[in-house]
Amino acid sequence: MSGYSAPHCGSLRASDDGREVELYGWVARRRDMGGVVFVDLRDRWGKVQVVLKLAAMPELRLEYVVRVRGTVRRRPAGSENPKMETGEVEVVAEEIEILTRSEPPPFPIEDAEEPDEKTRLEYRYLDLRRPAMTRMLELRSKVNRIIRDFMEEREFVEVETPILTRSSPSGARDFLVPSRLHPNEFYALPQAPQMLKQLLMVSGVQRYYQIARCFRDENLRADRQPEFTQLDLEMSFCDEEDVFGLVEALFARLWKDAIGATIEMPFPRLDIKESFLRYGTDKPDLRYELEIADLGDALGDTRAEVFRRVLAAGGVVRGLAVPGGRDMSRRELDELVTVARGAGGQGLAWVPGGALDKHLASDEIDAIKHLTGAGPDDLVLIAADRRRKAETVIGLIRQEIARRRKLIREGEWRFLWINPTYLFEEDDQGHITYAHHPFTRPFEEDMSFVEERPYDVRAHAYDIVCNGYELGGGSLRIYDPRMQERVFQLLGMPLDVIRERFGTLLEAFTYGVPPHGGIAPGIDRIVMMLGGTDNIRDVIAFPKTQSMSDLMLGAPSEVDQAQLDELGIKAVATKKPAS
RNA sequence: GGUCCCGUGGUGUAGCCUGGCCAAACACGCGGCCCUGUCAAGGCCGAGAACGCCGGUUCGAAUCCGGUCGGGACCGCCA
Numbered sequence: 069m070s071g072y073s074a075p076h077c078g079s080l081r082a083s084d085d086g087r088e089v090e091l092y093g094w095v096a097r098r099r100d101m102g103g104v105v106f107v108d109l110r111d112r113w114g115k116v117q118v119v120l121k122l123a124a125m126p127e128l129r130l131e132y133v134v135r136v137r138g139t140v141r142r143r144p145a146g147s148e149n150p151k152m153e154t155g156e157v158e159v160v161a162e163e164i165e166i167l168t169r170s171e172p173p174p175f176p177i178e179d180a181e182e183p184d185e186k187t188r189l190e191y192r193y194l195d196l197r198r199p200a201m202t203r204m205l206e207l208r209s210k211v212n213r214i215i216r217d218f219m220e221e222r223e224f225v226e227v228e229t230p231i232l233t234r235s236s237p238s239g240a241r242d243f244l245v246p247s248r249l250h251p252n253e254f255y256a257l258p259q260a261p262q263m264l265k266q267l268l269m270v271s272g273v274q275r276y277y278q279i280a281r282c283f284r285d286e287n288l289r290a291d292r293q294p295e296f297t298q299l300d301l302e303m304s305f306c307d308e309e310d311v312f313g314l315v316e317a318l319f320a321r322l323w324k325d326a327i328g329a330t331i332e333m334p335f336p337r338l339d340i341k342e343s344f345l346r347y348g349t350d351k352p353d354l355r356y357e358l359e360i361a362d363l364g365d366a367l368g369d370t371r372a373e374v375f376r377r378v379l380a381a382g383g384v385v386r387g388l389a390v391p392g393g394r395d396m397s398r399r400e401l402d403e404l405v406t407v408a409r410g411a412g413g414q415g416l417a418w419v420p421g422g423a424l425d426k427h428l429a430s431d432e433i434d435a436i437k438h439l440t441g442a443g444p445d446d447l448v449l450i451a452a453d454r455r456r457k458a459e460t461v462i463g464l465i466r467q468e469i470a471r472r473r474k475l476i477r478e479g480e481w482r483f484l485w486i487n488p489t490y491l492f493e494e495d496d497q498g499h500i501t502y503a504h505h506p507f508t509r510p511f512e513e514d515m516s517f518v519e520e521r522p523y524d525v526r527a528h529a530y531d532i533v534c535n536g537y538e539l540g541g542g543s544l545r546i547y548d549p550r551m552q553e554r555v556f557q558l559l560g561m562p563l564d565v566i567r568e569r570f571g572t573l574l575e576a577f578t579y580g581v582p583p584h585g586g587i588a589p590g591i592d593r594i595v596m597m598l599g600g601t602d603n604i605r606d607v608i609a610f611p612k613t614q615s616m617s618d619l620m621l622g623a624p625s626e627v628d629q630a631q632l633d634e635l636g637i638k639a640v641a642t643k644k645p646a647s
Numbered sequence: 648g649g650u651c652c653c654g655u656g657g658u659g660u661a662g663c664c665u666g667g668c669c670a671a672a673c674a675c676g677c678g679g680c681c682c683u684g685u686c687a688a689g690g691c692c693g694a695g696a697a698c699g700c701c702g703g704u705u706c707g708a709a710u711c712c713g714g715u716c717g718g719g720a721c722c723g724c725c726a
Contacts, residue, residue, distance in 0.1 A: 103683030117686070130676080149686055158684095172677060175658050178687090179675080183658060186718045240725055260726095286725040350726085410650035411722050460722070504726075531726070541726050588726090603719095614719065 071135065078114020082156040084140040091116070091136045091159060092167075094197075095128050096178050109136060109159075110178075112202055116154040117143075120161050131170035131177060137163040185605075189619040192610055204607050207326065208595045212279055214325050215299055215591070218318050224275040224301065227268055229261040231281065235569075236262050240284040243294075251636045257283035260588060262505065263573050265302040266545060269584040270576045277301040279591065288614045291537060291593055291604050298540070302586030308528055308544060311587055312485060315532060315540075318589075319483065326598045335483040335532070343486055348386070348463020353536030354482035356475040358466050359441075360459075363387045363450065366435035372427040374417065378452040385452040386462045389440040390469050393447030394421065400472075407468050408451060413461035417450040424450075467536070480535070481597075487530035492522050492558070499560075504529050506555060506570070509544040509585070515551075518558060532589065539594060542587025549577060 071092035075084070096110035105120040107128060118136055128134070138161040149155035174190075175183035177197050182188065188195040195201055219226070232255040235242050242256040258264075260282050268276045280300040288294065303310065316333045323329040343350050346359050363385040367375045375385050390396070401418065408416040417424050419433055428436075442448050449469075451462040470476050491510045495501045500522055502508065510518075511526040518525050529543035546552045552574070556566050566574070595607040605611040612618055632639060 097686075097688095099685045099688050101683055101685060101688080102681070104685080105683095106685050106688085108686070119684080121683070144684075147684060147686090152686080155686090172657065176676065179658080180687090181659050181675095184654085184718075186654090187658080189718085284725065287723085289725085290720065292725070406651070407721085410720095412649075413722090457722095464721075538726065590726095613717090615717085617717095619718090 076113035077109045077111040077116040078154060080116050080140055080154050080157050080159070082142055084157060085142050087140045089138065089140055089159060091118070091138075093134065093136075094170075094177075095130055095132045095134060098128055098130065107134075109134070110199075114153055114199075117149070117152070117158040118161050118164075119158050120164060122161065122164065126164055126166055128164075128166070129170065129172075131173055133167045133170070135165045135167055136161050186613075186619065189605075189611070189613060192620045196609060201606070204595070204599050204601070205609060207599050208591075208607055210326055211322060211591065211595050211598065214322055215279065215318070218321055219277045219299075219301070222275065222314070224277040224303075225273055226278055227273065227276055228278060229258065229264040229280065231257060233258050233264075236260060240286050243283045243285050246635045246637055248635055259284050260298065261300050263570075265300060265586060266507070266573060266584065267576055269302055269304050270579060270581050272582075274304045274582070275301075276303070276586075280588075288612070288616065290602060291596065293592065293604055293608060293611055294616055296604075296608075297591040298588040299591055300586070300588045302584060304582035304584045306544075306583075306585050308487070308530065308585070311530070311542065311544075311585060315587060315589065316483075319532075322594065322598070323481065329481060331481045331483060335485050337485040337487045340486050340489040340531075344459050344463075348459045348461075348466055349536075350486055350531065351533045351536055351538040352484075353467065353470070353476070354484065355477045355480045355535055356470045358388060358390075358470060358475065360386050360388050360462050360466060361439040361441070363436055363439055366432055366439055370428065370432055372424055372432075374414075374424075375452050381454075383453055384455045384458050385450060386458050387436055387440045387448045387450045388462055388466055388469070389437075389442035389446045389448050390473070391443075391475075392445050392473075393449075393469075394445050396447060404449065404465060404468060407464060408461045411461045411464050412457060413451055413453055416461070416465065417452070419448050419450070421447070483532065483534045485530050486533055488526040489529045489531070490523060491525045491527040491529075491555075494523070500558065502555075502559060503527065504541070504543055506559060506561070507543075507545045507552070507573075509546045510551070510555070515554070522558065528585065530587070532587070534597060537593050537597065538590075539597075540587055540589030542585065544583075544585035547577065547581045547583045549574075552577075 071090070074090050074092055075087075077091050077093045080089070091109055091111075093109040093111040095107055096115050097108040099106040103121070105125060105128070107118045107120060108115045109118050118138065136159060138159045140157050140159050142156060143149075143158050173194055175187055175194070177194065183195075196205065216226070232245060235256040236259050240259050242259065244254040244256055247253045247255060258280070261278065261280050265276055265278075278300045280298050281295055282298055283295050285294060286292075312334065316335055320331055320333055323331045338352070340350055343352055345362060346352070348360050364379060367379065367385055370376055378385060401416075405416045408414075419425060419428065419436060425433075436442070436448055436450075440448050449462070449465055451458045451465070453461065488511070490503055491508060492500050493503045504527065509528045511528065514525040527543065529541070531541040532539045546555065592604050592607055596602065596604060599607055601607065610618065610620065617623065
């Protein structure tokens with residue numbers, strides 16, 4: 069059999085007229101006219117019509133795997149099919165051999181409608197046979213190739229870092245692997261090769277990259293899987309502009325070469341605080357306007373109890389004008405309230421037409437309209453809560469409104485940098501903590517007021533965002549030991565904790581560390597955007613469900629007692645952990 | 648941990664709000680027959696689900712209620 073070098077079903081064209089071919093593929097469709105049978109034969113490259121007028125007609129069924137020997141010819145005039153890429157030709161079979169048969173598949177391979185997610189994942193190997201999924205696998209492969217070409221052209225070196233490693237300084241829960249040779253000790257799977265890539269800078273690699281698998285044991289989302297892939301990169305002697313320039317050029321190349329799109333450069337930059345204020349998120353979708361306004365000033369001494377209470381407690385009131393929103397039904401508004409509650413908010417208020425009308429003074433209503441830019445036909449939606457919560461709620465409502473009212477300009481690519489960001493943030497207990505990781509380099513000049521206003525200290529950190537997705541984040545790193553010490557001290561990290569967690573890096577930095585920085589764009593999300601899907605499972609060959617199961621292989625699974633014994637592990641859990 | 652949506656033959660949907668007309672409809676697929684130019688082929692015939700599971704309400708439940716399992720979206724969490 070020499071099917072490997074055989075022509076592809078999907079590649080035959082009019083120029084192949086007269087060519088004798090041997091084709092290998094799957095029966096995608098069969099049209100039996102009695103005396104003549106048409107078979108659409110599918111391989112990875114597409115489908116071609118095969119004409120069978122044989123004395124001994126084999127029993128062909130959908131998804132049978134066959135070998136066909138025959139001749140390519142132009143279709144008889146009038147029978148061309150413009151819907152098929154190979155529609156100008158057909159293959160007249162002289163011989164057909166069934167290589168393997170197929171049971172009727174659990175769902176149609178050739179169908180516009182997608183089967184249920186659960187069924188797709190149980191039979192992922194068949195799901196991937198669907199042409200739409202095959203395209204995604206190809207796209208992902210292409211993206212990886214473009215990235216490698218781009219990085220290699222710029223003399224970056226791809227270094228593979230270990231999967232069995234040690235807990236890293238980012239904040240997510242680790243996946244642990246027990247060590248057989250070291251009882252009671254565990255490896256951690258990397259959340260990101262953060263410390264290793266910085267160590268590679270000390271090694272003098274200068275320009276490192278890796279298409280790196282990363283693992284985080286946190287809850288899933290439509291754009292989040294427990295294992296995912298990043299283009300991890302780090303460079304020495306760079307400033308922020310170097311990183312921005314490199315990444316913008318990379319994205320331009322990706323968009324151009326993968327889907328033929330031209331994206332605008334340079335990408336605009338947005339202060340993270342402004343992003344939260346105007347869009348209620350740190351990954352705003354700029355394909356629609358809908359800007360959020362702070363209404364606190366307009367409600368300084370309002371009689372409306374809801375707002376007064378929130379403001380007195382240090383919370384905020386944020387509003388959003390919905391263009392033409394006065395036509396919204398009570399039902400639609402109720403659904404928005406449900407969205408707000410689902411996000412943990414108290415609810416949602418609106419003017420005019422809401423319960424608040426009679427509690428707000430008319431000059432307050434005027435001020436609200438003014439601040440949100442609401443016109444006579446517009447409705448203002450309002451969220452009042454602790455700052456973070458109110459922002460989340462009104463940000464989600466902003467998205468929801470854009471979706472429902474079709475305000476999103478499809479086809480646009482609105483890239484931006486979230487930059488600058490800030491070094492510190494407050495944790496749940498009101499304690500100071502790092503916003504990124506403790507090696508993020510602060511703005512030198514801001515450190516003069518760090519004692520008085522720590523949360524205003526800017527950091528050389530940046531996220532790249534496109535159309536509402538965070539595509540990656542990074543920073544310049546601290547290389548000055550005194551600065552590093554200062555940051556640790558501000559974070560209130562005890563010396564022994566620092567030594568335990570970051571000792572290797574800090575010691576390495578005593579042997580001549582170059583100033584350095586980097587970023588890690590997420591490849592899954594890049595492929596999602598390029599592939600036009602909003603679900604990360606569509607760009608991962610074998611993904612997990614929301615509850616982190618592999619429905620095809622049945623993972624996770626119990627293991628033999630002998631395996632546990634060897635590892636010195638006793639399974640004692642009786643119920644699911646709190647998540 | 649929380650909010651919300653979904654679960655009907657192999658597949659995709661309808662029915663569920665407003666219980667009985669539903670041992671459940673339609674399309675594709677599947678089995679059989681017819682047809683030499685179709686391409687989502689067509690025509691005729693046929694098989695196939697007691698409606699995720701458990702319990703409750705009711706004279707009566709796919710339809711209402713509670714629980715549970717599974718899938719999904721989101722908040723928390725996670726850069």
